[in-house]
Amino acid sequence: MDDLVPPTSGAALQSLYPDSLTYRVEEPVALGMDSGASLAPMTIAYQTYGALNAERSNALLVCHALTGDQHVANLHPVTGRPGWWETMVGPGRPFDTDRFFVICPNVLGGCMGSTGPASLNPETGEPYGLGFPVVTIADMVRAQALLIDHLGIDTLFCVAGGSMGGMQVLQWAAAYPDRVFAALPIATAARHSSQNIAFGEVGRQAVMADPDWRGGRYLVEGTRPSKGLAVARMAAHITYLSESALHRRFGRNLQDRAARTFSFDADFQIESYLRHQGRIFVDRFDPNSYLYLTRAMDYFDLAAEFGGSLANAFQNSPTRFCVVSFTSDWLFPTSDSRAIVRALNAGAASVSFVEIETDKGHDAFLLDVPELLETTKGFIDSAARARGIA
Amino acid sequence: MDDLVPPTSGAALQSLYPDSLTYRVEEPVALGMDSGASLAPMTIAYQTYGALNAERSNALLVCHALTGDQHVANLHPVTGRPGWWETMVGPGRPFDTDRFFVICPNVLGGCMGSTGPASLNPETGEPYGLGFPVVTIADMVRAQALLIDHLGIDTLFCVAGGSMGGMQVLQWAAAYPDRVFAALPIATAARHSSQNIAFGEVGRQAVMADPDWRGGRYLVEGTRPSKGLAVARMAAHITYLSESALHRRFGRNLQDRAARTFSFDADFQIESYLRHQGRIFVDRFDPNSYLYLTRAMDYFDLAAEFGGSLANAFQNSPTRFCVVSFTSDWLFPTSDSRAIVRALNAGAASVSFVEIETDKGHDAFLLDVPELLETTKGFIDSAARARGIA
Numbered sequence: 001m002d003d004l005v006p007p008t009s010g011a012a013l014q015s016l017y018p019d020s021l022t023y024r025v026e027e028p029v030a031l032g033m034d035s036g037a038s039l040a041p042m043t044i045a046y047q048t049y050g051a052l053n054a055e056r057s058n059a060l061l062v063c064h065a066l067t068g069d070q071h072v073a074n075l076h077p078v079t080g081r082p083g084w085w086e087t088m089v090g091p092g093r094p095f096d097t098d099r100f101f102v103i104c105p106n107v108l109g110g111c112m113g114s115t116g117p118a119s120l121n122p123e124t125g126e127p128y129g130l131g132f133p134v135v136t137i138a139d140m141v142r143a144q145a146l147l148i149d150h151l152g153i154d155t156l157f158c159v160a161g162g163s164m165g166g167m168q169v170l171q172w173a174a175a176y177p178d179r180v181f182a183a184l185p186i187a188t189a190a191r192h193s194s195q196n197i198a199f200g201e202v203g204r205q206a207v208m209a210d211p212d213w214r215g216g217r218y219l220v221e222g223t224r225p226s227k228g229l230a231v232a233r234m235a236a237h238i239t240y241l242s243e244s245a246l247h248r249r250f251g252r253n254l255q256d257r258a259a260r261t262f263s264f265d266a267d268f269q270i271e272s273y274l275r276h277q278g279r280i281f282v283d284r285f286d287p288n289s290y291l292y293l294t295r296a297m298d299y300f301d302l303a304a305e306f307g308g309s310l311a312n313a314f315q316n317s318p319t320r321f322c323v324v325s326f327t328s329d330w331l332f333p334t335s336d337s338r339a340i341v342r343a344l345n346a347g348a349a350s351v352s353f354v355e356i357e358t359d360k361g362h363d364a365f366l367l368d369v370p371e372l373l374e375t376t377k378g379f380i381d382s383a384a385r386a387r388g389i390a
Numbered sequence: 391m392d393d394l395v396p397p398t399s400g401a402a403l404q405s406l407y408p409d410s411l412t413y414r415v416e417e418p419v420a421l422g423m424d425s426g427a428s429l430a431p432m433t434i435a436y437q438t439y440g441a442l443n444a445e446r447s448n449a450l451l452v453c454h455a456l457t458g459d460q461h462v463a464n465l466h467p468v469t470g471r472p473g474w475w476e477t478m479v480g481p482g483r484p485f486d487t488d489r490f491f492v493i494c495p496n497v498l499g500g501c502m503g504s505t506g507p508a509s510l511n512p513e514t515g516e517p518y519g520l521g522f523p524v525v526t527i528a529d530m531v532r533a534q535a536l537l538i539d540h541l542g543i544d545t546l547f548c549v550a551g552g553s554m555g556g557m558q559v560l561q562w563a564a565a566y567p568d569r570v571f572a573a574l575p576i577a578t579a580a581r582h583s584s585q586n587i588a589f590g591e592v593g594r595q596a597v598m599a600d601p602d603w604r605g606g607r608y609l610v611e612g613t614r615p616s617k618g619l620a621v622a623r624m625a626a627h628i629t630y631l632s633e634s635a636l637h638r639r640f641g642r643n644l645q646d647r648a649a650r651t652f653s654f655d656a657d658f659q660i661e662s663y664l665r666h667q668g669r670i671f672v673d674r675f676d677p678n679s680y681l682y683l684t685r686a687m688d689y690f691d692l693a694a695e696f697g698g699s700l701a702n703a704f705q706n707s708p709t710r711f712c713v714v715s716f717t718s719d720w721l722f723p724t725s726d727s728r729a730i731v732r733a734l735n736a737g738a739a740s741v742s743f744v745e746i747e748t749d750k751g752h753d754a755f756l757l758d759v760p761e762l763l764e765t766t767k768g769f770i771d772s773a774a775r776a777r778g779i780a
Contacts, residue, residue: 034652035652036652037652130654133652134652134653134654191642192642193633193636193637193642194633194636194637194639194640194641194642194658194660195628195631195633195636195637197642197658197660197661198624198628198636198660198661198664199628201624201656201658201660201661201664201665202621202624202625202628202664204654205620205621205624205664205665205668206596206599206621208654209596209600209617209618209620209621210599211601227599228599230595230599231592231595231596231599231621234588234591234592234595235592235625238585238588238589238592241585243583243584243585243720243723246583246584246585246588247583247584247585249584250584251584252581252582252583252584252587252691260689262424262425262426262427262523262524263524264520264524264594264598264681264685266591268584268587268591268688270584270587270588270591271587271588271591274588274591274592274595275591275595278595291654295654298658299650301642330633330720333633
């Protein structure tokens with residue numbers, strides 16, 4: 001494990017990340033990054049589920065979203081809650097751990113064991129803070145490719161993920177087409193929209209406006225910009241839900257009171273819910289990681305890496321794709337997925353596209369949405385047959 | 391003028407609100423508020439344009455939105471910029487100041503001369519801060535009705551406004567049907583949605599997370615929660631624009647640089663634009679007012695005042711209505727306007743409804759949108775004929 005400074009203090013966190021495996025890349029195998037920086041040593045923390053078969057043909061890489069981590073299908077070591085994709089990963093699930101070797105690494109720049117801004121900078125002996133190089137989606141995928149090499153896997157059976165995870169899926173397929181048999185990008189985009197950059201910037205400004213952020217040096221100075229990070233999380237959380245989901249779940253319902261209090265208390269259930277979301281998030285997430293990972297999403301523009309044409313990114317791709325979007329997702333609307341599908345078609349790649357009718361918004365990819373699970377199971381089973389996986 | 395503490399210090403603000411008229415309601419004529427509190431003395435600052443005719447039949451009340459004020463059609467005394475509705479108000483404009491006597495008061499709870507949380511509390515000799523009673527849309531309208539009494543006007547020719555201004559229009563028509571000849575609610579709702587309450591709460595939490603807010607006592611303590619207010623404004627500003635407007639205007643365009651800086655500078659034009667919007671806002675707006683006015687919007691639920699039925703609010707209303715929405719407004723979507731129209735129809739009121747095709751989002755009501763100006767002019771001219779205004 002890397003010399004990671006725990007995001008919060010307290011005895012409960014002394015045993016952080018007890019379950020995660022780690023792969024430490026030592027010098028001089030530096031990771032060359034888009035920014036021109038190099039990073040060594042570098043640690044990738046990851047979880048695996050199931051077993052790699054003798055042919056090494058059944059590895060399924062799960063890429064996590066902005067605030068996700070490697071704890072896909074086990075109790076989370078900090079929150080004690082179930083894994084974030086247990087609907088998808090497990091015995092008999094679409095990513096059937098009786099058949100597939102599921103791997104999920106914490107992204108580079110993250111805060112759950114992989115090297116990130118909270119890790120110790122060997123040159124200074126202090127946490128990197130803003131001295132950490134700006135990370136891109138391509139950098140995350142490069143680091144993952146080193147891990148896959150390390151695990152002795154040549155070609156991944158499938159790379160799958162939603163939101164920022166879906167960006168990594170697209171990057172994998174574009175950068176390493178021969179190493180990706182099947183790709184499942186869900187609720188994602190080949191480039192972050194102007195509106196999404198705007199929301200990213202609001203989140204970053206909220207963190208950086210907190211005087212306890214200390215120019216990113218809060219770990220050294222013993223402070224923590226919890227209020228700023230909570231505000232960032234609250235704003236982002238609204239974008240993960242649809243207007244109709246909010247209306248159905250909360251409406252204008254008041255908290256345990258018959259009437260308005262005529263104060264700034266959380267009168268409405270939606271207010272209390274958002275405050276709670278902000279509060280629990282800061283206990284498990286590093287504020288600087290939040291800056292770096294939102295920045296990586298904002299910078300993502302796959303076509304720009306391929307001469308301005310997204311079709312070029314997938315020209316004659318041997319990978320089979322299944323692109324999934326949700327009707328009520330306004331953060332990564334179906335139009336973003338259609339742009340991916342058009343590029344795949346233009347590149348003569350194999351692609352199926354499913355827009356799932358749901359009012360659950362962007363977060364639908366994390367939820368128990370039967371059509372998502374059925375679509376995924378159908379795609380994975382078909383790909384497994386084509387790959388000759390028992 | 392009320393004993394208002396200027397929102398910022400500096401010589402440029404010594405001459406704040408030089409143009410505004412004020413009406414000061416002295417004790418014992420207290421304003422009874424929805425919260426049960428009373429407020430006296432109370433000052434309403436307002437601007438007028440044009441002249442009241444001999445019949446006193448041509449008064450047109452403009453209600454401003456959350457961050458608007460009374461400076462509808464004159465240079466703003468703080469920013470030096472043109473009035474916020476000069477497309478609509480002026481000689482030959484839809485609200486033709488050669489024909490109509492246009493009045494715009496700063497709302498109760500505001501910060502441009504009307505009594506609000508930055509005003510001196512006569513009981514303590516200090517600014518009210520959070521000691522100011524929570525204001526509702528109905529309270530704002532009650533205060534405006536006192537002003538209209540004071541001006542000797544029995545029936546307003548028209549009450550018009552967008553967004554929070556539209557809420558006031560609906561409240562006027564429901565509370566004082568005989569005093570409103572015509573009503574023009576634009577881009578508004580009869581109740582704030584769960585999503586809008588959520589955005590309101592994010593803004594409040596951003597302000598209150600700033601340690602310089604000091605529990606609302608920043609004026610007394612000589613601080614100012616500028617960073618928190620700027621974040622609140624940035625988040626809100628995204629909701630005023632449509633995704634397509636952001637895409638058209640900014641896309642993923644970089645600032646005056648050829649490439650990404652791999653830093654947290656404002657690389658993208660949208661980032662720079664949002665930071666600018668946050669920065670200029672804090673110079674002209676009181677942070678506590680922001681809390682109070684967003685709270686007033688969240689609390690607004692006109693049907694709740696009328697036994698849970700919006701139709702009851704408009705039963706046999708003598709007012710003629712024109713309801714306007716914009717296709718790309720996702721803050722107050724057309725469905726909100728349709729709910730108003732359905733209630734007006736159920737109440738057998740006279741109503742026309744126009745949904746205007748535009749990609750400019752919620753802010754369209756403030757912009758030079760030809761169909762809005764034509765619709766308004768047609769409605770106003772027709773109402774003026776019916777009212778016998780030359």
